[in-house]
Amino acid sequence: MKIIKxxxxxxxxxxxxxxxxxxxxxxxxxxxxISAMVRNEVxxxxxxxxxHAVIMKDEQSAGLLKSLLQDVxxxxxxxxxxxxxxxxxxxxxxx
Numbered sequence: 001m002k003i004i005k006x007x008x009x010x011x012x013x014x015x016x017x018x019x020x021x022x023x024x025x026x027x028x029x030x031x032x033x034i035s036a037m038v039r040n041e042v043x044x045x046x047x048x049x050x051x052h053a054v055i056m057k058d059e060q061s062a063g064l065l066k067s068l069l070q071d072v073x074x075x076x077x078x079x080x081x082x083x084x085x086x087x088x089x090x091x092x093x094x095x
Contacts, residue, residue, distance in 0.1 A: 001080060002093040006065050007057040009040070014084040017054045020044055021069070021082045021091060033073045037066050044069060057087070 008014040021029055035043040040056045042065050056062040068091070071077045080092040 001095055004064075004068065004091045004093060006089045006091070007061050008084075008087050008089060009055040009057060010087050011084070013055050014087050014089045016052070017065075017089040018082040018084040018091075020046070020052055020054070021072075021079055021089075023079055023081060027078075029072060029079050031069055031072055034066050034069055037062055042066055042069075 006017065008017060021031060023029060030046045030048075031044055032047050033045045035045045035051045037043070040059050040062045041053050042056060042062050043051050043053045045051050054065070056065060068077070072079060078094045080094045082089065082091045084090065
C-alpha cells in the first residue's frame with residue numbers, strides 16, 4: 001500500500017476531498033475524471049455527472065491531485081481508502 005498526502009486549503013476542503021474519493025461498497029470510487037483545473041482549484045467529475053471543486057494549498061498540490069485522479073479514472077491505480085487530518089487528505093493506493 002502506498003500513502004499519498006494532499007494539503008488542501010483548509011480542513012473543510014480536506015474532508016470534502018476524502019469524501020469524494022472514498023471507496024464505495026463495490027470497491028470502486030465515484031470519480032470519473034477531472035473537469036478543470038484553475039490554479040489551485042481542481043474540479044472533480046463524478047459518476048452522477050455532478051462536479052465538485054476542491055481547493056488545494058497550492059498549484060503543485062492541485063497538479064498532483066489531477067494526475068492521481070486521472071490515473072484512477074483510467075484504471076491505472078486503485079484507491080484503497082481515504083481520510084483526512086486537519087487540512088491534509090490521506091489517500092491509500094493499492095499495490
